[in-house]
Amino acid sequence: MKTSSLSVARLIVLRDLRLAFRKPSQLIQPLMFFMIVATLFPLTLTPELSRLRDAAPGVLWVGALLSSLLALEFLFREDADDGTLEQFALSGQSLTWMLFAKTCTHWLLTGLPLALFAPIAAMLLGVPAQAVGGVLAALALGSFAMSLVGAIGAGLTLGARRGGVLLSLLTLPLAVPILVFGADATQRAIIGDPIGPPMYLLGAIAVLGITLSPLAAAAAVRIGLE
Amino acid sequence: MNWVWFHRFGSPPYVYGFARRWAPWFGAVAGLLMVVALYGGLVLAPADYQQKDAFRMMYVHAPSATMSLMVYSTLAVASAVGLIWRMKVAHAAAAACAPIGAWFTVATLGTGMLWGKPMWGTYWEWDPRLTSELVLLFLYFGYMGLRAAIEDPQKADKASALLAIVGAVNIPIIHYSVVWWNGLHQENSTKLGSDADMAWSMVWPLLLMLLAFALYFGAVFLIRLRAELLRRERNASWIREVLS
Amino acid sequence: MSEFFEMGGYGKYLWPAFALGFGIVVLNLVLAWSSLRNAETQARRRMEMKP
Numbered sequence: 001m002k003t004s005s006l007s008v009a010r011l012i013v014l015r016d017l018r019l020a021f022r023k024p025s026q027l028i029q030p031l032m033f034f035m036i037v038a039t040l041f042p043l044t045l046t047p048e049l050s051r052l053r054d055a056a057p058g059v060l061w062v063g064a065l066l067s068s069l070l071a072l073e074f075l076f077r078e079d080a081d082d083g084t085l086e087q088f089a090l091s092g093q094s095l096t097w098m099l100f101a102k103t104c105t106h107w108l109l110t111g112l113p114l115a116l117f118a119p120i121a122a123m124l125l126g127v128p129a130q131a132v133g134g135v136l137a138a139l140a141l142g143s144f145a146m147s148l149v150g151a152i153g154a155g156l157t158l159g160a161r162r163g164g165v166l167l168s169l170l171t172l173p174l175a176v177p178i179l180v181f182g183a184d185a186t187q188r189a190i191i192g193d194p195i196g197p198p199m200y201l202l203g204a205i206a207v208l209g210i211t212l213s214p215l216a217a218a219a220a221v222r223i224g225l226e
Numbered sequence: 227m228n229w230v231w232f233h234r235f236g237s238p239p240y241v242y243g244f245a246r247r248w249a250p251w252f253g254a255v256a257g258l259l260m261v262v263a264l265y266g267g268l269v270l271a272p273a274d275y276q277q278k279d280a281f282r283m284m285y286v287h288a289p290s291a292t293m294s295l296m297v298y299s300t301l302a303v304a305s306a307v308g309l310i311w312r313m314k315v316a317h318a319a320a321a322a323c324a325p326i327g328a329w330f331t332v333a334t335l336g337t338g339m340l341w342g343k344p345m346w347g348t349y350w351e352w353d354p355r356l357t358s359e360l361v362l363l364f365l366y367f368g369y370m371g372l373r374a375a376i377e378d379p380q381k382a383d384k385a386s387a388l389l390a391i392v393g394a395v396n397i398p399i400i401h402y403s404v405v406w407w408n409g410l411h412q413e414n415s416t417k418l419g420s421d422a423d424m425a426w427s428m429v430w431p432l433l434l435m436l437l438a439f440a441l442y443f444g445a446v447f448l449i450r451l452r453a454e455l456l457r458r459e460r461n462a463s464w465i466r467e468v469l470s
Numbered sequence: 471m472s473e474f475f476e477m478g479g480y481g482k483y484l485w486p487a488f489a490l491g492f493g494i495v496v497l498n499l500v501l502a503w504s505s506l507r508n509a510e511t512q513a514r515r516r517m518e519m520k521p
Binding site: 163208219 | 361364365367368371372375376377378380381384385388389392393395396399400402403404406407410
């Protein structure tokens with residue numbers, strides 16, 4: 001009986017969601033980290049909301065990036081450790097598709113909650129209420145692209161010692177475009193300009209990521225499993 | 227098309243011999259050209275209308291910048307060749323490129339800063355080209371870091387090759403995003419060495435210096451390649467012959 | 471001659487820039503050469519250990 005791609009994806013998504021919700025404390029950590037970072041910036045810069053508003057795009061995106069990097073540790077690590085990843089590779093199903101399913105689930109568990117929480121952090125940084133929709137949209141799309149890009153680094157560092165720091169070093173330069181366009185979209189939202197152009201570019205990066213990143217991640221995982 | 231030459235380059239002892247033979251020549255010619263280009267750029271070329279004598283820093287900054295990118299491309303191509311045709315020599319070549327390219331990037335950033343101070347009034351400006359160079363330096367460090375972190379040499383080869391290719395795909399995207407970002411906050415308009423309407427007497431030393439740097443890279447690359455091949459071939463018999 | 475060193479007032483940036491650029495050129499050569507020497511010594515040692 002041949003399993004269809006859709007049911008493979010459904011199985012993986014459900015499995016990852018179930019496993020994640022068994023350890024809810026682990027789910028909260030990236031979110032808490034993001035909130036802490038968002039709090040640290042005012043503490044180190046200024047309590048004046050008007051000045052914080054200028055720095056808000058930067059703070060939100062750097063916080064989101066750092067939190068993403070923390071969360072990426074969990075994307076493949078546990079499955080690699082207990083041999084599940086190997087089973088995926090040997091299963092005869094498309095590893096690319098399976099890793100894409102895993103990455104999407106990972107985003108649902110880390111990036112999306114972060115985007116939903118971001119309005120709160122944004123208001124702490126003096127962002128006006130009407131900009132909050134744009135902030136959310138930009139971070140949602142950007143964090144999705146970030147998960148995709150990060151999956152490649154996560155796959156590459158599976159076999160490396162002290163993978164965490166290296167993962168950051170590898171992923172951050174590749175994430176520069178996401179940062180630039182995402183922060184621009186956020187800034188435009190804050191000052192009330194249309195956020196179209198940077199969002200489209202962010203979308204383009206996300207689409208590029210969807211097509212290329214699972215392929216690269218699968219190749220990376222295969223190299224690591226040899 | 228005779229592909230024998232390509233397959234010859236798949237053989238470590240052949241490449242080793244090639245490197246040993248040709249590196250000195252590349253180096254000697256490079257050195258000569260550098261001297262001539264320096265003379266042309268520092269003495270013969272007239273001072274620039276806008277930047278006066280400061281523009282002469284272009285003769286060390288521009289070749290470094292070009293090489294930093296060219297070396298990365300070489301690294302990426304070698305990585306692809308290594309992955310597709312499973313050529314050990316290609317992976318060795320990629321590994322040999324990395325430190326050289328990273329140093330070119332450092333040179334670009336340093337000379338850029340020194341050029342920037344008289345031109346912009348400050349040692350650093352977040353202009354698109356310097357910022358992209360900085361990100362390129364991070365890419366080099368990521369590549370070298372990944373290589374160093376993986377114990378198994380073959381895994382290290384393949385993983386870093388994959389990273390190099392992903393990075394290569396990303397470089398134009400990164401550069402474009404940096405240009406976009408810079409355009410948002412455009413304050414300075416003086417680029418480092420705007421090369422509109424440069425007299426030939428200014429151009430030929432630059433072209434010559436570029437060629438010199440490329441040949442110099444060839445020499446250093448061949449030396450490092452020899453070292454890489456020695457390290458990788460462990461106990462192959464050809465090494466015994468070569469060392470005696 | 472001193473005009474040459476002054477470089478129209480930009481000398482104090484220009485010469486360090488060239489020193490840095492060509493210093494790195496020399497350094498790279500030296501590093502590559504020492505890496506080769508190192509690899510040769512290691513290879514010789516390996517040859518000796520194997521009968």
